[in-house]
Amino acid sequence: MKNNLNKEQIQNLKISGQILHNTLEKAGKAVRAGVSTFELNEIAEKEIEKMGALPAFKGYKITGIGEYPTGLCVSINEEIVHGIPLKDRFISDKDIVSLDLGVNYKGMFTDAAITVGVGNINKEYKKLIAVTRECLLLGIKEAKVGNKIGAIGEAIETHAINNGFSVFYDLVGHGVGVAPHTWPQIPNFGQHYQGPEITEGMALAIEPMLSNGGHQIITRPDKWTIATRDGAVSAHFEHTIVIENGKPVIVT
DSSP: OOOOHHHHHHHHHHHHHHHHHHHHHHHHHHHTOOBHHHHHHHHHHHHHHHOOOSSSTTOEETTTTEEEEOOOOEEEETTOOOOOOOTTTOOTOOOOEEEEEEEEEEEEEEEEEEEEOOOSOOHHHHHHHHHHHHHHHHHHHSSSSSSHHHHHHHHHHHHHHHHTTTEEOOOOEEEOOSSSSEEEEEEOOTTOSSSSSSTBEEEEEEEEEESSSSOOOEEOSSSEEEETOOOOEEEEEEEEEEEEEEEEEOOO
């Protein structure tokens, strides 16, 4: 199985990634106490469409669950991923809010996420957000020709544990590019000698998700929102990268 893009695909992937970066930055700046999660989704969807692309998650179908209803995922505090934006759900002071977004530009899909603290969050939450971002950058650094996918997860898990946080063993990053989710899976744990080899032209969505509690997860009754079982808070950062000249290039 391969996930290697040609030059034209990589060019469109980079445009897709720039649209996603700009949109996520705009949505992130709108996160504040009193704003509804649905308002954030509207900002994101309008921005993507204005730039000639489509929100990749909207209408994304999983058998037995159905179609995801919005373009943006908004997950708050103990929610890890896939939180559905709602008109009557409002962000509060001291929340930590994860925004996860996908873009489809000319059939090239990118995926990225950020976590934002609202107001004066406590030191532990600030550290969780900072370490999760650091884990992403450390994972990306290992995404180079000659390494295996396990090197990414090893770097992420090691840094998380060294800072007193947990990774989730049931949630993974993934290949991206020609579809929102493709081969290979990219766990946030592992050993450097494990997994498929990283090769030229691979497009990967690397996404560490960390908790200040345990690693067990639950799925909420809406069938989409995944949260920590113990109620601990979670942070999530993600970039889409492509391997060019043997090295990772961040496109989002």
